[in-house]
Amino acid sequence: MRQSPLFLILICVITTILVVVLTIYPWIGEIGWMKREIATREALLNDKLLPKVNLLQSLTEVELDSSIAALEEALPSFPQEWSVFASLEALAAESKVELGLLNIGSLGFDEATLLEGGGRLMTVDVPITSVGDLSQTVAFLKNIERAKRVLSLAQLSLGSDGEEIRLSGIAIVPFLPVPSKLGPVDEPLEELKVGDQDILAQVARLNLYGISFQSPDFTGGDVDYGKSDPF
Amino acid sequence: MQGKGVNLLPQEIQEQEEKGLTFRKVSVLCVLELVLLAVIVLGLYRYREQIGSQWQILDQEVLTQRSVINTEENRRLEGKFTVVKKKIGALGEYFEQRWHYATFLDGLTKALPAGLQMISLRQTETPSVFEFSGQADNVGQVNTFIDDLVQWDEVMSVSVTLLDYQIDKGRLIFNLAITRENI
Numbered sequence A: 001m002r003q004s005p006l007f008l009i010l011i012c013v014i015t016t017i018l019v020v021v022l023t024i025y026p027w028i029g030e031i032g033w034m035k036r037e038i039a040t041r042e043a044l045l046n047d048k049l050l051p052k053v054n055l056l057q058s059l060t061e062v063e064l065d066s067s068i069a070a071l072e073e074a075l076p077s078f079p080q081e082w083s084v085f086a087s088l089e090a091l092a093a094e095s096k097v098e099l100g101l102l103n104i105g106s107l108g109f110d111e112a113t114l115l116e117g118g119g120r121l122m123t124v125d126v127p128i129t130s131v132g133d134l135s136q137t138v139a140f141l142k143n144i145e146r147a148k149r150v151l152s153l154a155q156l157s158l159g160s161d162g163e164e165i166r167l168s169g170i171a172i173v174p175f176l177p178v179p180s181k182l183g184p185v186d187e188p189l190e191e192l193k194v195g196d197q198d199i200l201a202q203v204a205r206l207n208l209y210g211i212s213f214q215s216p217d218f219t220g221g222d223v224d225y226g227k228s229d230p231f
Numbered sequence B: 001m002q003g004k005g006v007n008l009l010p011q012e013i014q015e016q017e018e019k020g021l022t023f024r025k026v027s028v029l030c031v032l033e034l035v036l037l038a039v040i041v042l043g044l045y046r047y048r049e050q051i052g053s054q055w056q057i058l059d060q061e062v063l064t065q066r067s068v069i070n071t072e073e074n075r076r077l078e079g080k081f082t083v084v085k086k087k088i089g090a091l092g093e094y095f096e097q098r099w100h101y102a103t104f105l106d107g108l109t110k111a112l113p114a115g116l117q118m119i120s121l122r123q124t125e126t127p128s129v130f131e132f133s134g135q136a137d138n139v140g141q142v143n144t145f146i147d148d149l150v151q152w153d154e155v156m157s158v159s160v161t162l163l164d165y166q167i168d169k170g171r172l173i174f175n176l177a178i179t180r181e182n183i
Helices: A005-058 A061-074 A081-095 A111-116 A134-146 A194-205 B011-069 B072-097 B101-110 B139-151
Strands: A122-132 A152-160 A165-175 B117-123 B129-136 B155-166 B171-180
Touching (some): A005 B011, A061 A194, A061 B072, A081 A122, A081 A134, A134 A152, A134 A165, A152 B101, B011 B072
Antiparallel strands (some): A122 A165, A152 A165, B155 B171
8 A cells, every 4th residue: 555656646636636626726816916906006096096196286275274264255165145245336336327125035044055065056046126227237247247246147137117227136156165174185186277267367368356265374274254133 | 479478377366466557547647636736735825925015015005004094193194185176166156157357348349339338238047048138229230230239259149029110219229048058
């Protein structure tokens, strides 16, 4: 038996099977898993984390605060109805049109709605009427497009008696509640593109009757915009 | 004939020698196979160690970068940057959809020929369609007005929806449906 080649072959086969089953197969599985993990981590690092770190390192708080101040003026985080009234009245006065009674009615934006709407554009709709001659009415429409708090008209209707033009429509004034929570650490951040810079420049060109929120000690996120409503 | 001599050894010894030879051959093959197996195991072990250390380095790098992002200062910057991005995105869409009424009204009134007067201009339920109502002294003025409107690059189409000639008042009341280009 000891000199039997069959015995040797048997021992050899059993050893091979044992080594394959107990060592090689689990190691191959482990290597495959580690390779997949490496690919995942490389993708996470190269596509998300490193660009995010680089982007964060290129940001300065002062620049961000100044952008937020300009954007907050154009598109506040809260309805701020009082600033809508103030803007419309100032625009009408500048254009020398006579503005009818402004009435917002019931808005129904409670705090929960605003929090739920984080990141979604919402609007304050104000029916407006004005009376003025043609050049005044055109000036009013032009000034609406230049207002620091962005607004636009809808359902425009003009009636003329030959001298005066009666304008009626709905001023649609948007606001954008900001998200109340930050995303996960791994969530990528996209850099500002050329188009985004154009919009910032466009906002900077809006130059009529803004209500500035910027104060010398402005720190962006700490400001409680519009929460106190004088009306 | 010299190479093929007669083996004079007894049959048992010959069989034993053959068995011993086979056993030695199988032994060598088994040893070779086991050596090969050991080489494979050793190679795999080294590769596994290499991949493992690569994975650990990457894992450590991920943890480092996460902790860099997760500092209070960077999270504050991220929050502010997110607000800037969201506001810019929303404003971009808003500016794109905003109608420029001033240009339209200015252009429209400049196109009015002498003797033709605007009574009303109303945006219909379809935002790009306006209903223009006016009065003119004659059809020629209305034709001139329509021709000028059609040539204007802000207007896609113009159609007459009402022509009412009031003989007693000597005037022509007309309505037009003006469709604006999506600019």
